[in-house]
Amino acid sequence: MPVASVPRSPPRTIDALVRRHAEDAAFYWTQLDAAAMSPRIGLEGIARFQGLLGAHLDGLFVAGEIGQLAAFKALDRWMKPGEAYVAAWLSLRRDDAAALAAVMQLVARQPAVLLRGLIGALACLPADAASRSLRMLSGAPDNEIAQVAALRAAVLRGANGVRSLAHPVSHYLRSSSMHVAAAACRAAPVVPGDETSMLLLQGLLGTPGASAAPVRAEAAIALHAGRRATGGPATAALWQSIASQASVLSSATGWERRQAQRRLNRWVRCFGWMAPHGHGNLPGLFEFLPSRLGLGFALSHGDPAHLPYVVRQMAQPESAAYAGWVWQTLTGLPLPARASPLTREGAVSAALDGDDTLPLPDIAAVNAVHVDAPTGGRILLGQPLTVELADRLLADGTAVELHALASTALYFLQPGHAQARVGFHTLRRTPPSP
CATH class of the missing domain: 1.25.40 (Serine Threonine Protein Phosphatase 5, Tetratricopeptide repeat)
Known part of the structure; x- marks a missing residue:
C-alpha cells in the first residue's frame, strides 16, 4: 500500500x-x-x-x-x-x-x-x-x-x-x-434496444483463434438472451466453444481447473437453454462432458428423455448424490435413497461441489419408479416449465423449490421478466451492504 x-x-x-x-x-x-x-x-x-x-x-x-x-x-x-x-x-x-x-x-x-x-x-x-x-x-x-x-x-x-x-x-x-x-458480451442484452451492440455480437461469433472461444461463447449466449438467436450460428458457436473448453479442463490443474470448470458449467447450462430438444448431436455432448457437467446440461435442458442418463450417473461415486438431486428436481418425485450417510470415494470433491450432505440414491429403487413426465417441452419438478410456474415458485416456493428454479431456470426469464430476475439476484448474488 x-x-x-x-x-x-x-x-x-x-x-x-x-x-x-x-x-x-x-x-x-x-x-x-x-x-x-x-x-x-x-x-x-x-x-x-x-x-x-x-x-x-x-x-x-x-x-x-x-x-x-x-x-x-x-x-x-x-x-x-x-x-x-x-x-x-x-x-x-x-x-x-x-x-x-x-x-x-x-x-x-x-x-x-x-x-x-x-x-x-x-x-x-x-x-x-x-x-x-x-x-x-x-x-x-x-x-x-x-x-x-x-x-x-x-x-x-x-x-x-x-x-x-x-x-x-x-x-x-x-x-x-x-x-x-x-x-461486454454479457452486458449487451441487459439494456433493451441497443441495436449497435446486437450487430457487433453477430460479428463476434466468427472471431478467429482458440483464445477467442470465450468471446464466441459469450456472444452466442448474449444473442440468445437478447432474443436475436434461437439456433443456427449462435448455437454452433457455443457448441464449439464448449468442446474447446472441455479440452482445456481435461489438462488443467489447481485453481486454473476450478476456473475452467466454472466457465464450462455456465456455458453448458446456457447451451441447455439454446439447444433444441431431440437434436441428434446431444448424445455426443454427454460422451465428452464430465459426469457433473453432463448432469448440469440435463438439468437446464429439462428434457425428460435425459432421465436414463441421469440415472446412469448415480453409479458414479463422484456424482451420485448430485445425480439424485437432478433426478428429483426434474421429476418432482421423492428420491429413493439409501439410509447410510454419504461416504464415497469422491468425498473431498463432493464437499467442494456443495453436495456432500445430499443423500445417495438407491439406484434399484429409482429404476423401479414410474416417471410420468410431460413430453414436448422443458420440465421442472415434474411440470412444464412456464413463466407462470416460475413466478409462482418465486412467490410461494419452499427453499428447495427456489433452489431448483435458480439452478435450472437462471437463463429462462429474460430481461422482460423483472420479478424473476430480481428474485434470482437477491437469492444468489447480492449480500447486503452496511
Whole structure:
C-alpha cells in the first residue's frame, strides 16, 4: 500500500478486533459465494451469512483507515477472492483512491484468482458508490482488469449498472482485449434496444483463434438472451466453444481447473437453454462432458428423455448424490435413497461441489419408479416449465423449490421478466451492504 495511505499502528486490542473483522468478512463472503452451488443451503442459511458479512463489513467501515489496512494486509497475505472482496469493497465504499490502487496492484498479480472478489465488491456497493466506481473503473484506459470487473459487476446490477459505465457497451465490444470483449458480451442484452451492440455480437461469433472461444461463447449466449438467436450460428458457436473448453479442463490443474470448470458449467447450462430438444448431436455432448457437467446440461435442458442418463450417473461415486438431486428436481418425485450417510470415494470433491450432505440414491429403487413426465417441452419438478410456474415458485416456493428454479431456470426469464430476475439476484448474488 502506498506510504501516504498507511495509518499509524492502532492499539493492540483494537488491531486484533479489526483483524478479526477482516478475516471473518472474507470467510462469510466465501461461504455466500459457494452457497449458489449447494443444493442444501436454503434462504435461512444465506440470510444468516449475509447478516454476519454485513456486521463485519460495518465494523471495518467504522474503523476507517485502520479497517482498510487490516483488509489490505489480509489480502496481501492470503491472495484469495474473499480477501479481495473485503479490501476492494472498503476502498470503493470509502472512495479511497490510494487504497484502491494498492488493491488493484495485488489483483493484477493473480487476476484469475482475485477478480471474482473485485466483481463481487462492485456488485454489492450502495447505489451511489457503485455508480461512481463503475464509471471510474470502466473508464480506466489500458486497464483490462478494471474494465472487466466493471462490466461483469454492471451486469449483476442490471440496467442501471450498465448505464453507469463510462462508455456504451458497443465501445467495449470493439476492444482488442478478448477478456474485455467477452465481458461486454454479457452486458449487451441487459439494456433493451441497443441495436449497435446486437450487430457487433453477430460479428463476434466468427472471431478467429482458440483464445477467442470465450468471446464466441459469450456472444452466442448474449444473442440468445437478447432474443436475436434461437439456433443456427449462435448455437454452433457455443457448441464449439464448449468442446474447446472441455479440452482445456481435461489438462488443467489447481485453481486454473476450478476456473475452467466454472466457465464450462455456465456455458453448458446456457447451451441447455439454446439447444433444441431431440437434436441428434446431444448424445455426443454427454460422451465428452464430465459426469457433473453432463448432469448440469440435463438439468437446464429439462428434457425428460435425459432421465436414463441421469440415472446412469448415480453409479458414479463422484456424482451420485448430485445425480439424485437432478433426478428429483426434474421429476418432482421423492428420491429413493439409501439410509447410510454419504461416504464415497469422491468425498473431498463432493464437499467442494456443495453436495456432500445430499443423500445417495438407491439406484434399484429409482429404476423401479414410474416417471410420468410431460413430453414436448422443458420440465421442472415434474411440470412444464412456464413463466407462470416460475413466478409462482418465486412467490410461494419452499427453499428447495427456489433452489431448483435458480439452478435450472437462471437463463429462462429474460430481461422482460423483472420479478424473476430480481428474485434470482437477491437469492444468489447480492449480500447486503452496511
